[in-house]
Each structure stands twice: as C-alpha cells, then as structure tokens.
Amino acid sequence: MVATAQRFEELHPEVSIQWEKRSLQAFADASMAELADRFDLIIMDHPHTALAATEGLLLPYEDWLPAEFLSDQAANSVGGSHESYRFAGKQWTLATDAATPIATWRPDLKIGRASCRE
Numbered sequence: 001m002v003a004t005a006q007r008f009e010e011l012h013p014e015v016s017i018q019w020e021k022r023s024l025q026a027f028a029d030a031s032m033a034e035l036a037d038r039f040d041l042i043i044m045d046h047p048h049t050a051l052a053a054t055e056g057l058l059l060p061y062e063d064w065l066p067a068e069f070l071s072d073q074a075a076n077s078v079g080g081s082h083e084s085y086r087f088a089g090k091q092w093t094l095a096t097d098a099a100t101p102i103a104t105w106r107p108d109l110k111i112g113r114a115s116c117r118e
Contacts, residue, residue: 001043001096017041032057043096046084053092060090 005017036057078098
C-alpha cells in the first residue's frame with residue numbers, strides 16, 4: 001500500500017497520502033465513526049461494512065468508480081471477497097486481501113481409519 005501511495009503521489013503531486021498503522025487488535029476494535037472522522041481512506045474488515053454504511057460513514061463506490069472497474073474487481077477478486085463488502089445492493093468498500101482458510105491432511109495419520117469419526 002505504501003508503494004502504491006508513493007507512485008500515485010508521483011503521478012498526482014497535488015495529493016498526499018499518509019498511512020497510519022494499527023495493531024491487529026486495534027483493527028478489530030476500532031470505532032468506524034472515529035476512523036471516518038479522522039481519515040479519507042480506511043482499511044477495514046468486512047464485518048463492519050453494514051454498520052458503517054447504515055450509519056452513513058461510507059460512500060458507495062458506484063457513485064465514484066466506473067461500472068467496468070467494479071465488474072473487473074468482482075471477476076478477479078479471490079472467492080467471495082469482493083461480494084463480502086456489498087450491502088443493500090451497493091459496493092461500500094473494495095477487497096484488498098482475502099482470508100482463504102484451507103483444509104489439508106497428512107497421509108501418515110490416516111492409517112487404519114476409515115472415516116473422520118474414527
């Protein structure tokens with residue numbers, strides 16, 4: 001994100017972007033209203049989307065970005081990450097990453113077991 005901001009500033013010298021880091025706990029506990037008062041851009045987790053949109057803390061991206069861009073994001077984001085930021089038919093935030101839990105197994109631990117219940 002820092003490198004992207006630096007490049008954007010090179011192309012748009014009238015814009016200044018400063019990132020402030022938060023701990024993972026602060027990321028989870030932060031008040032969306034306080035963040036919206038302090039910042040123009042916010043990195044947030046999808047569970048906050050509906051509340052932030054309902055409280056008028058966010059602007060829908062459909063009002064600011066071309067439909068083609070949003071369609072591209074939907075088509076090229078991991079799994080349902082893009083969709084997880086939609087609420088009430090609007091795209092309130094954009095996916096910047098995705099939690100992609102997986103399941104795996106070790107063949108050496110399966111010996112002698114016919115099912116998961118065993």
